[in-house]
Amino acid sequence: EAGVTQSPTHLIKTRGQQATLRCSPISGHTSVYWYQQALGLGLQFLLWYDEGEERNRGNFPPRFSGRQFPNYSSELNVNALELEDSALYLCASNNHRDEQFFGPGTRLTVL
Amino acid sequence: QKEVEQDPGPLSVPEGAIVSLNCTYSNSAFQYFMWYRQYSRKGPELLMYTYSSGNKEDGRFTAQVDKSSKYISLFIRDSQPSDSATYLCAMSEGSGGYQKVTFGIGTKLQVIP
Numbered sequence: 385e386a387g388v389t390q391s392p393t394h395l396i397k398t399r400g401q402q403a404t405l406r407c408s409p410i411s412g413h414t415s416v417y418w419y420q421q422a423l424g425l426g427l428q429f430l431l432w433y434d435e436g437e438e439r440n441r442g443n444f445p446p447r448f449s450g451r452q453f454p455n456y457s458s459e460l461n462v463n464a465l466e467l468e469d470s471a472l473y474l475c476a477s478n479n480h481r482d483e484q485f486f487g488p489g490t491r492l493t494v495l
Numbered sequence: 496q497k498e499v500e501q502d503p504g505p506l507s508v509p510e511g512a513i514v515s516l517n518c519t520y521s522n523s524a525f526q527y528f529m530w531y532r533q534y535s536r537k538g539p540e541l542l543m544y545t546y547s548s549g550n551k552e553d554g555r556f557t558a559q560v561d562k563s564s565k566y567i568s569l570f571i572r573d574s575q576p577s578d579s580a581t582y583l584c585a586m587s588e589g590s591g592g593y594q595k596v597t598f599g600i601g602t603k604l605q606v607i608p
Contacts, residue, residue, distance in 0.1 A: 426583070472536070
């Protein structure tokens with residue numbers, strides 16, 4: 385069974401630009417979670433999508449947005465990038481028991 | 496106060512030692528408890544998943560939940576250098592895919608050969 389996949393692996397942007405990160409959940413999983421893991425801060429919940437709808441949102445500004453497609457893959461968009469947005473962005477999908485399975489992450493560097 | 500508290504470490508132990516990793520939480524509605532292992536620059540991988548109070552064993556790993564004290568633990572027996580990683584506790588209020596999972600900050604473990 386293929387795991388959660390994310391692309392790209394690395395992304396380098398400059399301040400003010402926009403970044404788009406992509407995630408494909410495990411086949412059969414309909415929920416996708418996005419997390420930000422900045423150095424020393426742990427996993428911070430960003431967004432949760434299920435069945436194409438945004439179900440919950442963490443304490444992040446509106447320039448962090450996303451969507452979920454009919455095939456349950458998801459996209460995270462970060463507009464007006466700031467230096468502090470540099471982090472590992474993790475996507476996870478979960479089964480019916482809330483066991484979350486993570487992808488390898490996209491490392492975003494903002495210069 | 497954070498919902499989930501976890502000592503970030505680092506924790507250094509000699510190979511073969513028993514490791515004890517712990518988390519405390521404040522939300523009494525948490526019912527599902529998980530432990531993840533994260534190697535450097537990788538995504539977390541699920542190690543253990545428990546629902547009720549008590550112990551759950553899987554190989555060298557034992558997860559322990561004490562809901563009355565709001566305290567969970569992960570024990571690693573016969574620790575190996577390959578166990579060197581960051582261990583994150585996580586918990587949620589319910590199941591069914593509609594509950595947000597809250598993570599601890601993670602404890603960095605180093606097992607010295």
